[in-house]
Amino acid sequence: MNVLTRRRAPSVAFAQNPYLPLGLVGALFVAIYWETFAFMMGRWRSDEAFQHGWLVIPVALWVVWTKRETLKALSPGSSRAGLWVIGLALLMHLFEKAVDLNGPSPVSIPVFIAGAVLYFAGPAFLRELAFPIAYLVFMIPIPGGFTELVSFPLRLLATNLSKIVAGWFGVHVYGAGMNLQFGQPHGNEWLQLEVADPCSGLHSLMAIKAVHAIFAYFTRLRIGWKWLLFWCALPIALLSNLTRIVGIVLIGAYWSKDIALGLFHTYSSFILYPIALLILFSFGRFLEWLTVDRARSPSS
Numbered sequence: 001m002n003v004l005t006r007r008r009a010p011s012v013a014f015a016q017n018p019y020l021p022l023g024l025v026g027a028l029f030v031a032i033y034w035e036t037f038a039f040m041m042g043r044w045r046s047d048e049a050f051q052h053g054w055l056v057i058p059v060a061l062w063v064v065w066t067k068r069e070t071l072k073a074l075s076p077g078s079s080r081a082g083l084w085v086i087g088l089a090l091l092m093h094l095f096e097k098a099v100d101l102n103g104p105s106p107v108s109i110p111v112f113i114a115g116a117v118l119y120f121a122g123p124a125f126l127r128e129l130a131f132p133i134a135y136l137v138f139m140i141p142i143p144g145g146f147t148e149l150v151s152f153p154l155r156l157l158a159t160n161l162s163k164i165v166a167g168w169f170g171v172h173v174y175g176a177g178m179n180l181q182f183g184q185p186h187g188n189e190w191l192q193l194e195v196a197d198p199c200s201g202l203h204s205l206m207a208i209k210a211v212h213a214i215f216a217y218f219t220r221l222r223i224g225w226k227w228l229l230f231w232c233a234l235p236i237a238l239l240s241n242l243t244r245i246v247g248i249v250l251i252g253a254y255w256s257k258d259i260a261l262g263l264f265h266t267y268s269s270f271i272l273y274p275i276a277l278l279i280l281f282s283f284g285r286f287l288e289w290l291t292v293d294r295a296r297s298p299s300s
Helices: 002-008 012-016 020-046 053-066 068-072 081-099 104-120 123-128 130-139 144-168 202-218 223-231 233-254 257-296
Strands: 179-183 190-194
Touching (some): 020 053, 020 081, 053 068, 053 130, 053 202, 068 123, 104 130, 123 130, 202 233, 202 257, 223 233
Antiparallel strands (some): 179 190
């Protein structure tokens, strides 16, 4: 009986009053991070690249719910190392405030939660909840200065590739940097486009990777194949964005400038985004067939 009591009590204080330590940690979390959450929600409202942030926490909670039976079977424990992890999260938060830099505080949120789980429930619970805790990273907006570092090379790559692909269809595209200039092969109008930041592919990339992380996690693949499937979202999202830019060029060159810059530019993402996800899901199913189903099928 004494052994069982020691296994289930994270600390002496927690054994005497199981609500006081947890309540204090919860109050500390709210007091520290309410401004951080307000900042992130502001970015979720204003930045198209991170509008999926509203869904990250509900999805993470849903993943925890799917693991409820597994969690019930675990024996609660504790590790004082969780206090060090919480301390690390607090240092990250304070560092952001000290240097007036956006980024460390949002990143410290999953670190804080991981430390709390480790301290109050033990390593077994943390291992089981590692994915939904790590999934919270997708709700963190990239700081403004780093956004340009990511989007600029994506824009440049999309611009240069679109010139090459459009040339395969008889449209010779000129222009330097992010500018696309081309004439209509069967007309006299000269068109000029600029691949702006929203066309970099960063918007669709962040949302696609957030969705595909869930899909990869629930596949029957081994962990290495899961990571391969997850990172395949990057080239497929870039290909989807390249298709959109080339589509604008070809429609403008061979059909109508107004349709290309109006209807197609506005609504093409609603078509290409589901197609990109369908390609990823199909590739995941193919990997399952290749590595799991074939291995289980009887040899001929």
